[in-house]
Amino acid sequence: MKRLRAFINGADIRRFRFWVQLGFFVLLVYGGYFLINLGQSLPTFSCGFNQPGRAGVCYLLPLQHQTHIPWDSIISWRGLGILTGLLTFVAWLFVFNKAWCGYACPLGTIQDWMTSLRQKLGIRYSTYSLDWFTRLKKIKYILLILLIVIPFLMANSVAGLPTLPEDMGTPFCKICPARMVIPAFTGDFSQWTVDFSTGTAATMTGLGMLVLGIFFIGGFINKRFFCFFCPMSALHSLFSKVALLKLRKDGSKCTRCGDCYRACDMQIKEIADDVESKTLIKDDCMMCFKCVASCPEEGALKASFMGIPIYESTEAGFFKRMTKRRKR
Amino acid sequence: MSAEVKAKQTEMARKQLSRESAQALNKIEKDFPDNPKAMDYFYDLYRRIHCEGEVPHPGKKVIGTTCVQVPEELIYAAGAVPVRLCNGSHTYDQLGAEFMPAKSCSLVKATLGMLSSGLASWLDEGRDIVNVTTCDQKTKSGRLMEEAGYRVHHLELPPSKESEAARTYWQSNVNGFARELGSLTGHKITRNSLRDSIARVARAQQAFRRLHRLRMAPLAPILGKDVFLVTNAYFFDDIDAWTDAVEALNDEVEKRCEEGFAAAQRRAPRILFTGSPPIFPNLKLPTLIEQSGAVIVADETCSANRMLYDAVNVDEWQLYDMVDAVADRALKPCTCPIFISDEDRKRRLLELARTFAVDGVVYQAFSGCQVFEMEQRSISRFLADEGIPSLYVETDYSPDDVGQLSTRIEAFIESLKARRRRK
Numbered sequence: 001m002k003r004l005r006a007f008i009n010g011a012d013i014r015r016f017r018f019w020v021q022l023g024f025f026v027l028l029v030y031g032g033y034f035l036i037n038l039g040q041s042l043p044t045f046s047c048g049f050n051q052p053g054r055a056g057v058c059y060l061l062p063l064q065h066q067t068h069i070p071w072d073s074i075i076s077w078r079g080l081g082i083l084t085g086l087l088t089f090v091a092w093l094f095v096f097n098k099a100w101c102g103y104a105c106p107l108g109t110i111q112d113w114m115t116s117l118r119q120k121l122g123i124r125y126s127t128y129s130l131d132w133f134t135r136l137k138k139i140k141y142i143l144l145i146l147l148i149v150i151p152f153l154m155a156n157s158v159a160g161l162p163t164l165p166e167d168m169g170t171p172f173c174k175i176c177p178a179r180m181v182i183p184a185f186t187g188d189f190s191q192w193t194v195d196f197s198t199g200t201a202a203t204m205t206g207l208g209m210l211v212l213g214i215f216f217i218g219g220f221i222n223k224r225f226f227c228f229f230c231p232m233s234a235l236h237s238l239f240s241k242v243a244l245l246k247l248r249k250d251g252s253k254c255t256r257c258g259d260c261y262r263a264c265d266m267q268i269k270e271i272a273d274d275v276e277s278k279t280l281i282k283d284d285c286m287m288c289f290k291c292v293a294s295c296p297e298e299g300a301l302k303a304s305f306m307g308i309p310i311y312e313s314t315e316a317g318f319f320k321r322m323t324k325r326r327k328r
Numbered sequence: 329m330s331a332e333v334k335a336k337q338t339e340m341a342r343k344q345l346s347r348e349s350a351q352a353l354n355k356i357e358k359d360f361p362d363n364p365k366a367m368d369y370f371y372d373l374y375r376r377i378h379c380e381g382e383v384p385h386p387g388k389k390v391i392g393t394t395c396v397q398v399p400e401e402l403i404y405a406a407g408a409v410p411v412r413l414c415n416g417s418h419t420y421d422q423l424g425a426e427f428m429p430a431k432s433c434s435l436v437k438a439t440l441g442m443l444s445s446g447l448a449s450w451l452d453e454g455r456d457i458v459n460v461t462t463c464d465q466k467t468k469s470g471r472l473m474e475e476a477g478y479r480v481h482h483l484e485l486p487p488s489k490e491s492e493a494a495r496t497y498w499q500s501n502v503n504g505f506a507r508e509l510g511s512l513t514g515h516k517i518t519r520n521s522l523r524d525s526i527a528r529v530a531r532a533q534q535a536f537r538r539l540h541r542l543r544m545a546p547l548a549p550i551l552g553k554d555v556f557l558v559t560n561a562y563f564f565d566d567i568d569a570w571t572d573a574v575e576a577l578n579d580e581v582e583k584r585c586e587e588g589f590a591a592a593q594r595r596a597p598r599i600l601f602t603g604s605p606p607i608f609p610n611l612k613l614p615t616l617i618e619q620s621g622a623v624i625v626a627d628e629t630c631s632a633n634r635m636l637y638d639a640v641n642v643d644e645w646q647l648y649d650m651v652d653a654v655a656d657r658a659l660k661p662c663t664c665p666i667f668i669s670d671e672d673r674k675r676r677l678l679e680l681a682r683t684f685a686v687d688g689v690v691y692q693a694f695s696g697c698q699v700f701e702m703e704q705r706s707i708s709r710f711l712a713d714e715g716i717p718s719l720y721v722e723t724d725y726s727p728d729d730v731g732q733l734s735t736r737i738e739a740f741i742e743s744l745k746a747r748r749r750r751k
Binding site for chain 1: 492526637649652653661
């Protein structure tokens with residue numbers, strides 16, 4: 001047992017992650033061809049527009065359909081549909097928490113591949129200044145509110161105002177880069193278009209194409225560029241405190257050397273500076289556990305599942321990984 | 329002053345210096361029984377360098393450093409050897425006194441004394457020094473070094489380390505230093521050279537960490553005076569030779585642990601040493617502590633733990649990330665009292681006190697080292713609140729206060745023993 005522990009704690013998390021991510025990518029993007037269906041409430045960008053490859057649907061798509069609901073129908077079977085959808089979503093999240101972002105999300109994986117490419121080319125990454133970081137990180141909450149409120153305003157007239165036009169439907173999907181990027185992996189480029197049928201449709205799909213361009217540029221120079229603005233990540237963070245998978249920190253063992261902060265793709269400063277909190281899952285965290293791998297202090301950071309530590313920072317593991325990665 | 333008088337003075341200083349070093353070494357080596365065999369490497373090293381005046385790195389490009397915050401990985405990567413100039417000699421302290429105000433730090437005075445004496449044979453003809461703007465005295469002494477004919481790179485350190493602004497400021501200064509190093513040595517720092525030097529330093533750190541951990545054993549397997557000598561040798565020794573020697577020592581110490589060997593008395597109070605750094609030949613306080621029947625099991629000083637403990641983590645093995653990584657290592661975990669906050673130092677002391685089952689803390693402050701003197705109140709109060717007894721000692725390099733100090737230290741150690749018995 002002790003040797004197994006030492007083996008796991010000494011493992012190279014990057015390599016492990018690479019293969020797990022690849023596995024999930026194949027499953028979620030091509031699983032549909034093998035008749036795999038994981039339902040409609042996946043807490044990750046398994047894009048619903050990717051037909052027939054998808055092995056399940058990103059929860060944000062049905063959510064935007066479900067919130068397109070008149071007031072008087074909320075207390076009805078349709079309202080119950082919202083509730084069961086949400087409960088299924090929370091159930092998925094309850095087990096793996098935000099690791100859905102760091103290990104499963106196909107769009108996240110694509111961004112990690114772009115990062116690897118940049119790294120191989122020897123081009124420096126860019127980061128946000130702390131000021132911009134705190135300002136920009138609010139965007140994902142605004143997007144989350146909008147993607148719920150807009151469909152609702154399509155079905156309801158508030159304060160006598162006219163309802164929003166029907167072609168505002170699934171507003172977030174219209175601007176989400178996954179709608180274009182993920183179907184492309186099954187050879188479907190039909191989403192890479194601007195729909196000129198109406199003014200609204202043209203605006204929304206045009207915005208989508210713009211975001212796609214920004215996604216490719218931003219994702220190349222910033223690590224996990226899009227995740228920072230992702231409303232799914234915002235929705236996760238509402239429930240991530242109760243989930244079984246946790247990132248724990250023992251502040252008394254922390255020297256605040258900042259090694260974890262250096263490794264963090266999401267620029268989460270608290271991972272190094274906060275020595276009070278026992279669990280440290282910030283809203284931007286994707287639970288990739290690179291921080292655990294880059295901590296040289298015994299047991300200062302650990303990933304735990306139902307209170308059982310599964311991956312822990314150790315001095316031996318730290319130096320082993322450093323030596324190995326240096327040689328590559 | 330005629331050249332002849334000057335030469336005579338230099339000769340006298342040389343003799344005095346070698347006598348001072350020989351006496352200190354003799355005390356450390358001969359006054360204690362059962363020194364580890366592997367310590368002979370280090371005793372011999374000090375004998376050659378300090379007593380006989382041998383040059384540490386003949387024929388190599390040497391760059392003097394004055395603080396732990398200098399990222400030495402960069403110097404190695406540029407094909408040069410860093411030598412830390414922080415000095416512990418009373419002879420040099422006296423020589424340096426003429427450059428500094430009366431109430432200033434012995435360490436800074438001794439470093440200036442060495443550099444101005446003409447005896448500083450550790451550097452090559454280039455006389456290159458990188459001076460970090462840590463405390464006021466070190467900052468201004470960089471200017472005095474220039475006046476004495478040295479070429480000084482002033483590496484600017486921010487006065488705090490928490491803010492992102494401080495971090496980016498420091499990183500950009502270190503990047504500037506890295507570029508300048510390339511033109512200074514004629515070897516541009518490359519991806520490969522920096523990767524190799526990070527590996528060399530990491531290997532040394534691993535060796536130190538192993539020694540550090542071995543000292544957690546309930547029966548102290550090695551005395552603190554020897555460990556201070558070991559870490560102090562890192563200032564000037566060849567890094568690979570040093571690492572090998574420490575690993576050899578580790579093997580021996582590990583064997584001692586297995587055999588249940590105790591380097592001090594079995595019930596000797598365990599001391600955590602903090603404050604101004606003990607640097608050979610000024611191991612006055614550590615030696616006094618261990619002669620009085622206690623044993624130093626851990627330290628929080630920049631001549632030992634703070635210098636070697638924290639490790640560099642690189643995310644992307646490209647030059648851009650590696651330089652920033654070594655910069656971060658030098659700044660972020662540092663517990664030097666020059667920073668605004670003392671929180672990290674307190675937490676570090678508490679963690680060391682706990683993991684090493686420490687009975688008491690000895691806090692050394694060189695008189696004139698304002699920052700350590702100023703942190704004394706808050707640290708002492710903090711330790712008292714945590715139930716850890718501590719002794720604050722203000723001293724300098726002169727041997728005059730040894731009698732008075734030993735009385736105080738013996739009393740402190742007796743009180744620790746009495747406290748243990750009550751438990």
